[in-house]
Amino acid sequence: MNLGSLRTIPVAPRLFLAALWGIICSAILAAPLLATFGHLLPAALLYSSFSPVCHQDPGRSFELLGHQLAVCHRCSGIYFGLFLASLGFRTIDQAVCEWTPVGTHFMWHILNAAVLYLCVRGWLRGSQLQYAPMAITADH
Numbered sequence: 001m002n003l004g005s006l007r008t009i010p011v012a013p014r015l016f017l018a019a020l021w022g023i024i025c026s027a028i029l030a031a032p033l034l035a036t037f038g039h040l041l042p043a044a045l046l047y048s049s050f051s052p053v054c055h056q057d058p059g060r061s062f063e064l065l066g067h068q069l070a071v072c073h074r075c076s077g078i079y080f081g082l083f084l085a086s087l088g089f090r091t092i093d094q095a096v097c098e099w100t101p102v103g104t105h106f107m108w109h110i111l112n113a114a115v116l117y118l119c120v121r122g123w124l125r126g127s128q129l130q131y132a133p134m135a136i137t138a139d140h
Contacts, residue, residue: 032067086111
């Protein structure tokens with residue numbers, strides 16, 4: 001495989017995923033901020049949009065200004081960790097490429113694939129289109 005071909009992947013899909021993930025992470029923080037400043041309807045919409053993918057147990061959630069985040073501790077760690085790790089690997093890629101031709105570019109793609117998986121999984125859970133494998137029985 002030509003390592004230079006990794007650099008020719010179009011920028012638009014990469015930027016779209018990074019922006020989408022940034023918006024999701026911002027929405028997690030925006031829900032308690034909106035509730036704090038009295039914008040209860042938008043806050044409720046954000047909380048309800050995350051409810052299909054997170055249990056939102058108040059005992060297992062971080063708080064911001066007296067209101068819980070839109071997701072629990074575990075989900076916060078996953079979402080913010082993926083976002084920060086993907087940005088970090090992309091940021092240091094040029095410096096690392098001076099030492100090794102592979103750099104960290106491949107990690108950017110792996111983490112973006114994880115982001116895409118979580119987005120699709122959340123959409124499927126929210127839309128009730130979950131995958132249900134066929135049961136294999138003796139008569140088939």
